[in-house]
Amino acid sequence: MKDRKPLYLMTPALAWLTAFMVIPCLLILALAFFRRGLYGGIEYTFTLENLALVFDPLYAGIFLKSAAIAGLSALIAVIIGYAAAFAIAAAPSRRQPILLFFAVLPFWSNYLVRTYAWIVLLNREGLITGLARWLGYDAEMPRLLYTEGAVVVGLVYNYLPFVILACYAPLSRLNPEIAEASRDLGASSWTTFRRVVLPMTVPGIATGFVFVFVLSIGNFVTPALLGGGQFQMIGNLIYAQFLTANDWPFGAALSMVLIAIMMGLLTLQTFATERASGAKREES
Amino acid sequence: MASLANPRLMLAILAAVFAFLYVPISVLVALSFNDGGLPTAWTGFSTRWYGELLHNRDIMSAAFNTLVVAVVSTVLATILGSLLAIGVEIRRRKGRFLETIIFAPMIIPDIVLAIALLSFFSLLNVTMGLHTVILSHVVFNLAFVCSVVRARLKTFDWSIVEASTDLGASTPVTLVRIVLPVMLPAVIAGALLAFTLSVDEFIIAFFTAGAGRDSITLPMQIFAMIRFGVTPEINALATIVMAVSVIALTLSQRLNRGGLPGQ
Numbered sequence: 001m002k003d004r005k006p007l008y009l010m011t012p013a014l015a016w017l018t019a020f021m022v023i024p025c026l027l028i029l030a031l032a033f034f035r036r037g038l039y040g041g042i043e044y045t046f047t048l049e050n051l052a053l054v055f056d057p058l059y060a061g062i063f064l065k066s067a068a069i070a071g072l073s074a075l076i077a078v079i080i081g082y083a084a085a086f087a088i089a090a091a092p093s094r095r096q097p098i099l100l101f102f103a104v105l106p107f108w109s110n111y112l113v114r115t116y117a118w119i120v121l122l123n124r125e126g127l128i129t130g131l132a133r134w135l136g137y138d139a140e141m142p143r144l145l146y147t148e149g150a151v152v153v154g155l156v157y158n159y160l161p162f163v164i165l166a167c168y169a170p171l172s173r174l175n176p177e178i179a180e181a182s183r184d185l186g187a188s189s190w191t192t193f194r195r196v197v198l199p200m201t202v203p204g205i206a207t208g209f210v211f212v213f214v215l216s217i218g219n220f221v222t223p224a225l226l227g228g229g230q231f232q233m234i235g236n237l238i239y240a241q242f243l244t245a246n247d248w249p250f251g252a253a254l255s256m257v258l259i260a261i262m263m264g265l266l267t268l269q270t271f272a273t274e275r276a277s278g279a280k281r282e283e284s
Numbered sequence: 285m286a287s288l289a290n291p292r293l294m295l296a297i298l299a300a301v302f303a304f305l306y307v308p309i310s311v312l313v314a315l316s317f318n319d320g321g322l323p324t325a326w327t328g329f330s331t332r333w334y335g336e337l338l339h340n341r342d343i344m345s346a347a348f349n350t351l352v353v354a355v356v357s358t359v360l361a362t363i364l365g366s367l368l369a370i371g372v373e374i375r376r377r378k379g380r381f382l383e384t385i386i387f388a389p390m391i392i393p394d395i396v397l398a399i400a401l402l403s404f405f406s407l408l409n410v411t412m413g414l415h416t417v418i419l420s421h422v423v424f425n426l427a428f429v430c431s432v433v434r435a436r437l438k439t440f441d442w443s444i445v446e447a448s449t450d451l452g453a454s455t456p457v458t459l460v461r462i463v464l465p466v467m468l469p470a471v472i473a474g475a476l477l478a479f480t481l482s483v484d485e486f487i488i489a490f491f492t493a494g495a496g497r498d499s500i501t502l503p504m505q506i507f508a509m510i511r512f513g514v515t516p517e518i519n520a521l522a523t524i525v526m527a528v529s530v531i532a533l534t535l536s537q538r539l540n541r542g543g544l545p546g547q
Contacts, residue, residue: 009371013364013426017385020423021392024400031403084301090289091298099298106305108533109526110484112503116510116522117308120315120323123514127311127323160305179288189288197288218393221486225510235395242399242491252403255396262393 031252042248050253059237063257066233069148070216073155077212078205080156081163085204088164089171100168107161115225118154119145122226146228154226155216163208170204171197203273210269214262234258309526316523321516333520343521345498346505353414353489353501354482357421362475364422365429370463372430373437374445389427397423398491405492412494417501420492421482428481429474432540436470437463469539476536480529 032050035043053059088099106114121127122144129141144150174197182192216222220235227233232240234254241251316334320327337343372382389397401420405412440463448458464471486503493499500508502525509518 007371009367009374013368013371013430014385016364016422016426017389020401020404020419021389021397022385024404025392025396027404027407028396028400080301080304083297087289087294087297087301090294102302103305105530106309108480109309109529110503110506110522112484112486112506112510113312113522113526114309116506116518117312119510120312120514120519121308125323126514130323157304157308160301164301183288189290193288214393218395220395221507225507238395238399242402248403251399255399258393259396266391 028252028255031249032256034249036247036249047249050249051256053250054253054257059254062232062237063234065231066217066235067261069151069155069233070213070219073152073159073216074209074212076152077156077160077163078167078209081160081208082167082201082205084160084164085167085171088168089174096172100165103164104161111158111221112225114158115154115222118150118157118226122150122153145226146230148227148231150226151223151233154222155212155219158222159212159215162211166208166211167201167204170201174200203276206269206272210265214265217261218258312519313523313526316516316519318516323514333516334524336517337520337524340517342500343502343505343517346500346502349414349498349500350483350502353417353421354479357418357425357482358475358479360418361422361425361429361478362471365426365474365478366433366467366471368426369430369433369437369467370459373434373440374442386427386430389424390431394485394487398488401488402491412492413496413499414493414501416492416494417489417499420488421485424485424488425478425482429471429478432474432477433467433470436467436540440466473536473540476532476539480532480536484525484529 031042033046033048035045035047035049037043054063084103088096088103091099119126123129124141124143124145126145128144132141178200179192179196182196183189187195217233218235218238219233220239223231223233223236229236238251238254238258241247241254245251315321315323317329317331318326319330319332321333368386372386397420401416405416410416444462445458448462449455453461484503486501486507489501490504490507493501493504506518506521506525509515509521
């Protein structure tokens with residue numbers, strides 16, 4: 001088969017992606033620069049007002065808040081995920097695949113269901129309150145569900161398996177002799193971990209952090225269900241512009257800024273990974 | 285790693301993490317079999333909540349809609365994605381632009397694709413319903429099928445294809461008789477993955493299904509029910525949905541791991 005033949009194999013799929021992904025996304029890009037019509041429609045005159053509005057303190061605040069929640073979730077997920085990945089990598093090698101399989105298994109179940117599981121645990125008549133009562137805690141329980149804390153727990157819970165996977169990859173590839181050499185030269189376990197193992201596994205940490213952050217900052221399901229509409233994150237704001245407020249150009253502008261943040265982070269992460277692997281090559 | 289690790293600490297970490305991962309889901313599954321249905325008191329094992337599901341017309345119609353969307357979008361995505369995978373792998377030049385287009389549906393945030401499609405369909409005055417959900421689901425499904433099939437074709441010896449062509453077989457015959465058998469496990473694995481993704485997908489369906497009650501999919505129904513609180517019926521439904529995706533994906537992984545046939 002010549003090099004030209006593959007075109008007709010690829011055409012149907014590429015046409016589909018062009019029609020239902022590339023063009024719609026370009027449309028969103030264009031919409032951000034149009035004016036909102038009087039009755040929720042779109043007026044086709046060029047404007048930068050929508051983009052400017054994104055940086056209005058009110059909306060910039062929501063961006064910052066989303067970033068804070070996403071950052072906190074990513075940080076916690078990376079700490080727990082790294083510890084778990086380290087423990088898996090330290091297990092006997094024949095047990096590692098099965099441990100990894102069960103660490104990732106929850107990730108395969110429905111996102112809504114995994115989030116709902118936390119509503120079951122955290123609601124006013126839920127298991128945690130019940131457990132506290134049973135243990136003899138009689139005072140008024142603080143509200144658990146519909147708080148920022150619940151949203152962070154939900155995000156960590158949902159994305160933890162990915163972080164474990166991302167951190168396990170570099171940990172399992174690490175040559176154990178390097179750590180042993182460090183110990184032989186007199187470094188303590190902690191020093192060896194901090195100065196040798198940790199720096200060599202930064203790519204996994206970066207991948208895990210960026211992944212959780214990117215998926216969390218634009219998330220709309222978890223804040224809606226576990227935050228209970230008590231506060232808005234950027235995903236909910238975009239949702240509202242399209243389905244309730246009917247201000248599509250502003251919603252498009254919000255999405256554009258969100259995508260820009262995500263792309264920036266993903267590029268940074270690729271850069272970090274490439275630099276780390278480049279540094280390793282120079283060492284050897 | 286083992287030389288640095290304190291075995292007891294490692295065991296404690298594993299126990300804590302696995303408890304964190306599995307306690308919430310396990311509680312949910314256990315409660316779905318609780319006869320009384322209350323989260324606070326265990327009143328005996330029962331499958332009555334699963335029976336109740338069968339009598340809930342909203343849930344049954346949503347389940348049917350989801351099945352339609354998942355099956356149709358999986359079939360389309362499997363055909364398009366597999367052909368795309370062959371096309372990309374046969375080419376010797378790898379274009380960065382092409383790779384980006386194929387990779388994009390897998391990393392683009394759901395909410396962005398969802399609003400993009402909503403605007404697109406509205407501006408074209410397309411009436412939205414299950415058909416627009418299917419069109420949209422094929423976008424990310426075909427990308428996932430393509431990536432699974434490509435991984436398999438990476439190890440494929442393309443000189444066999446040249447031999448087949450030299451011996452006089454036409455391209456379609458070569459594809460069906462030489463390439464297809466080799467990639468079939470990956471195609472099925474990709475299809476299972478696509479089916480699961482489609483069954484579970486909520487956000488894009490939510491935005492592209494239109495306002496009609498007859499185009500509500502199962503995740504949309506679950507989302508609406510969850511917002512009203514915890515009920516034993518949702519526990520049962522959630523358990524089923526979870527079981528379906530875990531089984532399908534475990535199967536998909538299994539198929540994909542097996543070596544090439546005849547090796």
